Amino acid sequence: MILQSLYALYDRLAKDPAYDLVETGFSPQQIAFRIILHPDGRLFEFQDARVQSDKGKRVPVKMRAPGEAKPPGAGINPCFLWDNQTYLLGRQPEDKPAGFAQKRFEAFRDRHLALEKEIASPRFAAVCRFLEQWTPERLSEAEYGILEEVGPGFGVFQVVGEADPVHEDPAVLEWWKKSQAKNDTSVEGQCLITGEISAITKLHPKIKGIAGAQAAGASIVSFNDTAYESYGKTQGFNSPVGEEAAFRYGAALNNLLNGPQASRHRIRIGDTACVFWTDKPHMVEDIFAAIATGGDRAVEEAQDAGVRKKMEVFLKAVQQGRAAYSDLGSNPDETRFFLLGLAPNAARLSVRFFYQSTLGELLDHLHKHQRDLEIVREFEQPVGKRWADPLSPAYWELLRETTRQGDDPSPLLGGALMRAILEGSPYPEALLTGIIRRVQIERSINYLRAAAIKAVLTRNHRLDIPVMLDPNNTNPAYLHGRLFAVLQKIQEEGGFEQTGRVPEKTIRDTYLASACATPASVFPRLLLLSTHHLRHLHPGRKVQFEQLVAEINWPLTGNARRIHTLEEQGLFLLGYYHQRKAFFTKKEGTAAASI
DSSP, X not given: OHHHHHHHXXXXXXXXXXXXXXXXXXXXXXXXXXXXXXXXXXXXXXXXXXXXXXXXXXXXXXXXXXXXXXXXXXXXXXXXSEEOHHHHHOOOOTTSOTTHHHHHHHHHHHHHHHHTTTSOOHHHHHHHHHHHHXXXXXXXXXXXXXXXXXXXXEEEEEETTOSSOGGGSHHHHHHHHHHTSOOTTOOEEEOTTTOSEEEBOSSOOOBOOOTTSOTTOBBSSOOOSGGGOOTTOOGGGGSOOBHHHHHHHHHXXXXXXXXXXXXXXXXXXXXXXXXXXXXXXXHHHHHHHHHHHHTTHHHHHOOOHHHHHHHHHHHHHHHHGGGXXXXXXXXXXXXXXXXXXXXXXXXXXXXXXXEEEEHHHHHHHHHHHXXXXXXXXXXXXXXXXXXXXXXXXXXXXXXXTTSOTTOOOOHHHHHHHHHHHHHOOOOOHHHHHHHHHHHHHHTOOOHHHHHHHHHHHHHTSOOOOOSSOOTTOOOHHHHHHHHHHHHHHHHHHHHHHHHSSOOSSOHHHHHHHHHHHOGGGTHHHHHHHHHHHHTTSOHHHHHHHHHHHHHHHGGGTTTOOSSOOHHHHHHHHHHHHHHXXXXXXXXXXXXXXXX
């Protein structure tokens, strides 16, 4: 289904000029320099083809070039009318044996000279005359210093007075397209993508733009050993895909990863590069990457008013559910959505996951994720330079809470969490484990950690956990969390009444981890210590706290657990978080409100 979906996408992208998709027999290449020739083949100059990037650096210009991506390896494989300096000019790499460059230059020269009679083009003839006259020894001349600056980048030929490079000459293009037609040595078979009988590709296209993979590109489909081959077939013939179909799926995927609209179609999850698309143009393609990586904060950071409006509509649909789907402009149940995750694996790519559904189903799952996360926020409005807590946090914000500041979360956990969000499946238990471990080490629970704990307990453990404090919840673990928050508040207010300032160190800094994991060994001591702090409070305030402690502690009498399971530790932390938030929320009708 992956290759079929990409094959179908090609037609859609090819019709949209914004994607600048190349046709069969060509590939997008990064061109760093031009060899400018006189019409008779004499060298005019070497010209820097790079352009200024947004970051102020000079970068190669993307250009359509005949042929596929240059294959890696030590073999001699000259391209047609473009290549690196070793092939074009015979530049000898410092780390290669003597004669390395000379052999490759001669192969490049001989290939083109052999084609001169077939290609009736004065510009191509100029290239042939240059290759006959050029000697690699001339590279040492001072005026050729620009070649040192552009380094190992690719170059093309161009004739003085012509606007386009030689490979764009109409006569050259006509010959090239005819030469790509099926020859007598092609192997025919039934294409697994189209189902039609066609010439089968021997090598599948190289996919570029995956960090950690080979720079020249890596394959999704490849056979590098006879152990993986069957029925006497070699290489790509073991998974028969037509040459045209292979080109189409490769061109579509490379365009999503590296094309002019790549920023709209790709996100990164750990070591996995993810690309997404829809089967027909939809506003979700314009904003999904920003929402997935920025959450609802992406709305505030959006510079374009039109994009910001689309984000607001999308987030409204996520937060409110199907009641708001009509604002998306078209029926989301009639549009297909695809998301492909690719990770490097030597010379090949690993498919980490492939998700496909309708946009309606995707929104349903995102809405479910939103409900599972929903919990009272610590900061509902910005405070100073601090952002307000997000209603729809990005996936990486949840992952970040499982590690120390500056450390990278597990890429496997990132992929598992994204799958759970997109598919509506159970969250990875490692998310709960990682967050509880960080809370116990850092002795702090914030909004994002509480939201993630609630989400895992709600979806995976089928617990009914409200957004706000639940005074009717009699679960011992939840009550222990509430009780710990009350005892900490007593210590803070008692210390303030005694010294005029809130204590810098409270029971949270000393006992939170042990109270969360082994409550029976900690709470008798904490209750005893609280009597000391109660003595410093105003009599009315003291009575309020004593009533609240008694209200929480009564169901625990004879019902306390010596050790909390992982699920119960999560409930403890939610009880603690809810109670702490209730102390600072104006709310009527509960005992906590009066505190």
